[in-house]
Amino acid sequence: TIRTVRNMLSNQIYCGDTVNFKTYTKSYKLKKRIKNSPENMRIFLNTHEAIIDRATFDLVQRHFEGRKRADKRGDMDKYAGYLYCAxxxxxxxxHRGKTAKDNSFRCGHYESRKSDCTAHYIKETVIDEVVLQSLRKVTTFARERSEEFYNMAMSNGEKEAMEQFKDTEKLRNEYESRIAQLENAISTLYMDRVTGRVTPERYDSLAGGYEKEQSELKQKLQELDSKTNVISAREKCVRDFIANAKKIVKVTEVTPAILRAFIRRIEVYEKEVKYSRKCTNRINIRFSFTTTKAFEADGIMIDNEKIPTAV
Known part of the structure; x- marks a missing residue:
């Protein structure tokens, strides 16, 4: 059914991740489970084979976050799920005006009075102009100087990453060796119980300790996998961005397809002078690839996915 498909596309487990501590209880006396906040969950990436590829999963989450239905004129908000208050x-x-040129955006918390945030008013045409300008420069750089773009996006922390990878492999071997030793110990202990050389009480005590240690080591292995997969995930994001830049050569307007291919998030700051018609907003564009080192791409400084641009 449609509901089943939607539930699958909303569940991170189907893109190969393990999510722990999704719910909690305030007391052992209470049976009701409470949904945990995202920052308190433990997420381990790529722990099993994925059914849904990550690009599709991320795209669906942005769609669910944004507006699902068209307005009375049949138009959809192309920035739904991308545009946020910084x-x-x-x-x-x-907020739609009489014409497309009059369309504008405002902060959701400001409108609902959920916080003391300000309006962050900005016209859609202004965002289009900034996004187009930034996209053309960065995609041209990625397309025409692909190797340089790749090296700049991947270079920072590469040495540290390799050292971390070596340490991770060393720990992995130690954990796997210890898990195998514990498995053999449990098997031997079981045979001793069957033959009567170990009492049932002694067996339960020792086996329980071995199994607890095994469980803790397996949890640590999952954490190691999550750390090592960060490097390969970053490389894939950079290569996908370059491939899209070569595939989509002419970027003439901002469309949902363009946003899906190149951009992850856009953040809008408030004007330094409120209600000013001359003062402009500052915009951060987070592209679909991740970086750990600031580098400049044709005049645009890319630093931790953020691209500050005066509007």
Whole structure:
């Protein structure tokens, strides 16, 4: 059914990740489970084979976060799920004018009075102009100087990453060796119980300790896998960005397809002078690839996915 498909596309487990501590209880006396906040969950990436590829999963999450239905004129907000307030983190919602040129965005928390945040008013045409300008420069750089772009995006922390990878492999071997030893110990202990050389009480005590240690080591292995997969995931993001830049050569307008291919998130700051018609907003564009070192791409400084641009 449609509900089943939607539940699958909303569940991170189907893109190969393990999510722990999704719910909690305030007391052991209470049976009711409470949904945990994302920052208190433990997420381990790529722990099993994925059914849904990550690009599709991320795209669906942005769709669910944004507006699902068209307005009375049949138009959809192309920035739904992409545009956020840089100060409070709320989504910016579209306000349609008499014509497309009059469309604007405002902070959701400001409108609902959920916080003391300000309007962050900005016109859609202004965002289009900034996004187009930034996209053309960065995609041209990625397309025409692909090797340089790749090296700059991947270079920072490469030495540290390799050292971390070596340490991770060393720990992995130690954990796996210890898990195998514990498995053999449990098997031997079981045979001793069957033959009567170990009492049932002694067996339960020793086996329980071995199994607890095994469980803790397996949990640590999952954490190691999550750390090592960060490097390969970063490389894939950079290569996908370059491939899309070569595939989509002419970027003439901002469309949902363009946003899906190149951009992950856009953050809008408030004007330094409120209500000013001359003062402009500052915009951060987070592209679909991740970086750990700031580098400049044709005049645009890329630093931790953030691209500050004066509007």
């Amino acid at each position: 100060d409070c983190g709320s989504r910016l919602y579209l």
